[in-house]
Amino acid sequence: MIDGLSLETTMAEQRFLESELGVRWQQVDRQELTHALRSGPPRMLIVSDPNLYAESLADAPAGSAIVIQISDEAYSPERRAMLDIPAVRTIFRQYAPQPTSRAQIARAIIGFAKDSRNCDVPARSALPLYRSGSSVRARMNTWPRVGYHCLPLGYTNAFSAAWDPTTASNADRAISIVFRGNRGLAPRIVGTAAARQMNDSLVTFVEDHAWSGAGDQGSMYVQELTNARFALVPPGFVNAETFRYYEALRSGALPVEINVALTHQGALPFRTDSTIRADSWQRALAIATAIPETERRSRVAAAQATMDRAFTQARDQLSRSMEG
Numbered sequence: 328m329i330d331g332l333s334l335e336t337t338m339a340e341q342r343f344l345e346s347e348l349g350v351r352w353q354q355v356d357r358q359e360l361t362h363a364l365r366s367g368p369p370r371m372l373i374v375s376d377p378n379l380y381a382e383s384l385a386d387a388p389a390g391s392a393i394v395i396q397i398s399d400e401a402y403s404p405e406r407r408a409m410l411d412i413p414a415v416r417t418i419f420r421q422y423a424p425q426p427t428s429r430a431q432i433a434r435a436i437i438g439f440a441k442d443s444r445n446c447d448v449p450a451r452s453a454l455p456l457y458r459s460g461s462s463v464r465a466r467m468n469t470w471p472r473v474g475y476h477c478l479p480l481g482y483t484n485a486f487s488a489a490w491d492p493t494t495a496s497n498a499d500r501a502i503s504i505v506f507r508g509n510r511g512l513a514p515r516i517v518g519t520a521a522a523r524q525m526n527d528s529l530v531t532f533v534e535d536h537a538w539s540g541a542g543d544q545g546s547m548y549v550q551e552l553t554n555a556r557f558a559l560v561p562p563g564f565v566n567a568e569t570f571r572y573y574e575a576l577r578s579g580a581l582p583v584e585i586n587v588a589l590t591h592q593g594a595l596p597f598r599t600d601s602t603i604r605a606d607s608w609q610r611a612l613a614i615a616t617a618i619p620e621t622e623r624r625s626r627v628a629a630a631q632a633t634m635d636r637a638f639t640q641a642r643d644q645l646s647r648s649m650e651g
Contacts, residue, residue, distance in 0.1 A: 352373060385412075389414060395418075419476045426594070434587075514590065555580045557603070562585070568596065
């Protein structure tokens with residue numbers, strides 16, 4: 328187990344980091360952090376707000392810190408700037424900077440227009456999504472192709488607390504496709520509208536102020552995933568990557584996604600052809616509907632194996648980084 332030092336209180340990623348990547352969250356104060364960086368071997372830092380660490384890192388010896396960046400959906404300039412700090416040996420980050428092509432973006436716009444015909448979202452909503460996605464992509468493109476490593480996003484503390492591994496292999500799955508959460512932005516609205524048209528689907532909207540994935544909401548969320556054959560996995564509010572992908576696989580539900588989120592315009596990392604992705608929700612759900620149950624289970628098993636390998640590789644990379 329690696330002790331990851333942080334000036335911040337534990338966040339939604341804590342249990343995943345510890346259980347899957349072998350990094351234990353240890354909250355310290357600024358004085359303790361500064362002392363740790365100035366003495367002994369390199370230390371691992373868990374960073375959400377990089378500004379909190381600027382003073383300690385500025386005075387630390389070169390190569391004394393390995394940084395895990397969390398919660399950076401929008402590729403903030405402050406996190407990119409950490410690559411240039413002499414004290415930072417390397418950075419591990421969620422939300423991999425993997426740009427997509429113009430052709431994929433064009434297909435995503437066409438796919439969104441097709442999906443919008445089946446709900447109250449106008450096709451022209453793709454334009455502001457494209458614009459906001461372009462600004463995120465511009466920041467994403469400032470990241471070099473070397474000098475850092477990408478980590479799987481994993482699952483939240485709330486999911487981990489409610490998840491029961493004995494139910495993940497449930498073979499009696501009465502729900503065709505499930506979604507629970509906020510109605511969200513246009514890509515989520517058109518996706519949930521399409522999912523509702525499937526037989527035996529379960530789409531539940533929870534008000535923003537009530538949804539945290541914790542408590543009763545978390546328990547119902549996990550229970551529904553373990554009783555569903557497929558899980559609708561729409562993009563996050565800014566980034567295409569989402570906790571829902573990993574939580575669905577942990578629960579034995581096959582994720583259904585779109586290839587490119589217009590809010591981000593980046594390729595999805597750590598994916599496998601075993602899961603379902605298409606340029607439109609209508610197409611992705613049609614693929615899901617046509618898959619026999621035996622094939623679905625086989626796809627889930629293959630995707631779970633790929634996910635577990637990604638966790639193992641990330642854990643090994645973290646361990647090697649501490650060894651120099």
